[in-house]
Amino acid sequence: MKFRCERDVLVEALGTATRAVASRGGALPVLSGVKADLTGDRLVLTGSDLDLTIQVAITVAGQQDGVAVLPARLAADIVRALGPGAVHIDAEGDEAQISSGRSEFAVRLLPAEDFPRLPETPGDEVTLDAAAFEEALKQVVRAASHDDARPILTGVLMAAEGDGLRLVATDSYRLAVRDLPGTTVLREGQTVLVPSKALGELTRVLSGAETVRLRLAERDATFEVGETKLTTRLIEGEFPNYRQLIPNTHPNRLTVGREPLLEALRRVKLLAREATPVRISLKADGIELTAITQDVGQAHEDLDAKYEGTEMVIAFNPEYLADGVEAVKGDEVTLETVDALKPAVVKSVESQDYLYLLMPVRVS
Amino acid sequence: MSSPSILHVDMDAFFVSVELLDQPELRGRPVLVGGAGARGVVAAASYEARAFGVHSAMPSTRARQMCPHAVFLAGRHWRYQEVSTAVFGIFHDVTPLVEGISLDEAFLDVSGGRRLLGDGPTIAAEIRRRILDEQGLTCSVGVAPRKLTAKLASEAAKPKASIEGPVFGPGVVVVEPAEELAFLHRHPVGALWGVGPATRARLDRLAVRTVGDLAALPEEAVVAALGNAAGRHLHALAWARDERAVVPDAKVKSIGHEETFATDHHTLETLDRELLRLGDAVATRLRKAGVTGRTVQVKIRFHDFRTITRSETVPEAIDTAHDVVRIARRLLGDVDPSPGVRLLGVSVAHLAEGAARQLTFDDAETPGWTGATRAVDEIRDRFGDAAIIPAALTGRRPKRRGDSQWGPDR
Numbered sequence: 208m209k210f211r212c213e214r215d216v217l218v219e220a221l222g223t224a225t226r227a228v229a230s231r232g233g234a235l236p237v238l239s240g241v242k243a244d245l246t247g248d249r250l251v252l253t254g255s256d257l258d259l260t261i262q263v264a265i266t267v268a269g270q271q272d273g274v275a276v277l278p279a280r281l282a283a284d285i286v287r288a289l290g291p292g293a294v295h296i297d298a299e300g301d302e303a304q305i306s307s308g309r310s311e312f313a314v315r316l317l318p319a320e321d322f323p324r325l326p327e328t329p330g331d332e333v334t335l336d337a338a339a340f341e342e343a344l345k346q347v348v349r350a351a352s353h354d355d356a357r358p359i360l361t362g363v364l365m366a367a368e369g370d371g372l373r374l375v376a377t378d379s380y381r382l383a384v385r386d387l388p389g390t391t392v393l394r395e396g397q398t399v400l401v402p403s404k405a406l407g408e409l410t411r412v413l414s415g416a417e418t419v420r421l422r423l424a425e426r427d428a429t430f431e432v433g434e435t436k437l438t439t440r441l442i443e444g445e446f447p448n449y450r451q452l453i454p455n456t457h458p459n460r461l462t463v464g465r466e467p468l469l470e471a472l473r474r475v476k477l478l479a480r481e482a483t484p485v486r487i488s489l490k491a492d493g494i495e496l497t498a499i500t501q502d503v504g505q506a507h508e509d510l511d512a513k514y515e516g517t518e519m520v521i522a523f524n525p526e527y528l529a530d531g532v533e534a535v536k537g538d539e540v541t542l543e544t545v546d547a548l549k550p551a552v553v554k555s556v557e558s559q560d561y562l563y564l565l566m567p568v569r570v571s
Numbered sequence: 572m573s574s575p576s577i578l579h580v581d582m583d584a585f586f587v588s589v590e591l592l593d594q595p596e597l598r599g600r601p602v603l604v605g606g607a608g609a610r611g612v613v614a615a616a617s618y619e620a621r622a623f624g625v626h627s628a629m630p631s632t633r634a635r636q637m638c639p640h641a642v643f644l645a646g647r648h649w650r651y652q653e654v655s656t657a658v659f660g661i662f663h664d665v666t667p668l669v670e671g672i673s674l675d676e677a678f679l680d681v682s683g684g685r686r687l688l689g690d691g692p693t694i695a696a697e698i699r700r701r702i703l704d705e706q707g708l709t710c711s712v713g714v715a716p717r718k719l720t721a722k723l724a725s726e727a728a729k730p731k732a733s734i735e736g737p738v739f740g741p742g743v744v745v746v747e748p749a750e751e752l753a754f755l756h757r758h759p760v761g762a763l764w765g766v767g768p769a770t771r772a773r774l775d776r777l778a779v780r781t782v783g784d785l786a787a788l789p790e791e792a793v794v795a796a797l798g799n800a801a802g803r804h805l806h807a808l809a810w811a812r813d814e815r816a817v818v819p820d821a822k823v824k825s826i827g828h829e830e831t832f833a834t835d836h837h838t839l840e841t842l843d844r845e846l847l848r849l850g851d852a853v854a855t856r857l858r859k860a861g862v863t864g865r866t867v868q869v870k871i872r873f874h875d876f877r878t879i880t881r882s883e884t885v886p887e888a889i890d891t892a893h894d895v896v897r898i899a900r901r902l903l904g905d906v907d908p909s910p911g912v913r914l915l916g917v918s919v920a921h922l923a924e925g926a927a928r929q930l931t932f933d934d935a936e937t938p939g940w941t942g943a944t945r946a947v948d949e950i951r952d953r954f955g956d957a958a959i960i961p962a963a964l965t966g967r968r969p970k971r972r973g974d975s976q977w978g979p980d981r
Binding site (some may be wrong): 356377379380382447452483484522524548549550566567568569570 | 886887901923927928929930931932933934935
């Protein structure tokens with residue numbers, strides 16, 4: 208395999224494919240590599256940890272077709288370090304020459320025949336608006352769990368809801384629900400559970416794109432954006448029944464500016480260390496945020512807001528609350544509560560397509 | 572120079588003295604507190620027992636050989652805790668600067684009380700009098716310009732064991748600043764903190780026997796023998812350069828229980844019942860202290876004394892037996908107990924006050940463990956700890972603080 212390529216093009220493609228490369232080789236050492244497959248002028252780079260596979264195709268000046276598996280991190284580091292201009296790669300036997308200008312590297316290749324055959328997702332392709340999908344993913348992925356001990360909660364549920372698509376994630380402390388009306392991806396009643404890690408990577412790929420093509424099958428899902436293809440294994444298992452968690456009525460309702468609340472939280476949480484919460488005192492004429500850490504100090508901030516309901520103090524993990532407020536669109540957010548021990552709902556004043564449910568911190 | 576104001580107060584044979592207080596008929600006899608079983612150790616020995624060479628931390632079987640007629644008591648940790656709290660109350664009447672070392676030992680800085688209460692020696696005598704009057708117990712007090720010498724002074728104030736019975740010490744030993752170095756230099760070098768057998772062997776080669784011998788050496792020679800950090804540190808101590816202040820008691824960093832079993836456990840099934848008992852007891856103490864924790868640690872000691880610990884930190888602060896046991900179980904699940912487990916410990920660290928707890932959706936759905944736990948606490952407060960226990964432990968009593976701490980009774 209032999210080709211020439213602009214450094215910047217190769218850096219970006221390697222960077223994207225490498226994001227799926229297993230951080231530790233694990234059972235299959237070859238998975239610490241990125242596969243380069245050249246046919247004519249089309250170079251396809253593939254990185255995979257078997258759960259997630261990212262494939263990027265770029266156009267290069269091909270000189271000799273072939274397949275090689277380069278050590279992923281090393282190759283990406285070398286190409287990034289080279290001077291601007293053309294990069295020559297020539298893989299022959301068990302070594303590849305990477306050169307540019309007067310720099311030349313020889314790196315040992317990984318055995319290409321060991322690279323596993325990766326799944327092709329069958330099924331019909333559905334095209335979605337990339338910007339809308341990216342926004343929805345960002346709103347929901349944040350609520351997914353990172354705890355591998357509870358694999359179900361590390362996924363984002365995709366389900367048909369009414370005439371549209373619904374995305375749901377929860378780590379058991381908070382729950383994010385986003386509806387994309389008019390987007391039909393799944394059959395009525397069909398649900399899939401997509402690893403949030405894969406969707407996090409997808410949001411990076413989506414930025415700036417126009418459309419994303421999506422295929423869903425029993426075991427895996429594929430997202431294609433331009434020449435980048437991301438395939439992920441789906442999580443098996445039953446997602447918790449989240450509907451029953453959302454309270455039907457909320458007697459208390461706070462309306463407050465989104466940006467002022469975020470800024471106040473950002474300041475006050477400096478004094479909310481070691482999992483101490485931020486307390487919010489809800490009163491008709493405004494709210495007060497307080498954070499107290501024993502032996503460190505305390506922070507207070509008053510905020511103008513509109514509050515209808517019973518006066519009360521409710522406490523939250525400031526990170527979790529800021530996550531929800533940040534995810535909401537528009538200038539104003541509402542915080543609806545039942546009491547200091549029941550889930551609270553963060554929503555936008557303008558649109559009803561997103562909901563963030565958050566459990567308080569008990570401070571009694 | 573002003574009079575010394577650092578006090579080291581050390582209760583005399585504390586556990587044994589408390590037992591004698593409650594069972595005066597045992598006075599004058601050799602009494603041991605500790606684990607009486609094959610694996611127990613001596614936690615405290617009366618002066619009558621010490622005359623036979625018995626000392627604390629000695630295996631109980633050895634103590635029995637040396638002093639077969641000794642009365643062996645299992646120890647009542649809760650009672651020692653109770654008395655200790657009262658004694659520390661007296662310390663706190665004198666100064667807020669109380670640094671507890673253990674239940675029966677503390678450093679006090681009384682430099683602030685001079686005008687109101689008198690100088691260090693006066694306060695030391697007053698503390699001894701109050702502890703004797705109010706608790707019926709004796710203690711020894713060292714008064715010196717710094718912690719290092721105060722500790723040595725309290726040792727010098729202690730009663731000594733002899734075949735004819737205890738020989739009472741002076742009770743209070745005062746080391747005036749002018750005589751501090753001479754006092755320190757008289758001691759064997761092993762009296763310095765941080766001088767263990769290995770260091771002593773190295774110093775032996777330099778013919779260093781006393782602290783004075785060590786002080787007489789140039790610092791470079793000590794550094795050459797012991798390494799840079801240890802050498803400088805010990806040389807400074809030998810010249811009574813010990814600037815450590817009396818630090819008022821640090822907050823508790825973790826709450827835990829551990830237990831040595833009468834016979835080894837070889838299966839996860841039987842070990843799990845012990846885990847449940849310990850976890851239940853730890854969670855109860857967390858709630859009584861009004862704290863929650865985020866890190867659960869499990870300690871396992873195998874039959875050959877090999878000891879491992881496993882810990883996990885979770886995002887939500889926990890204080891229920893359900894949560895403590897759930898995480899501890901996960902940690903224990905990776906351990907192979909088949910060689911035999913002689914000790915199991917469960918502790919919770921990363922403590923936060925105010926019982927702040929991140930609720931989960933499970934709490935919202937059902938009254939859940941939060942409600943059940945509150946009910947357990949109310950029942951235990953009214954009817955005692957044994958009134959309600961996890962179902963898997965039916966027929967056993969709940970773990971109490973200090974149970975089998977020094978080895979099982981049988």
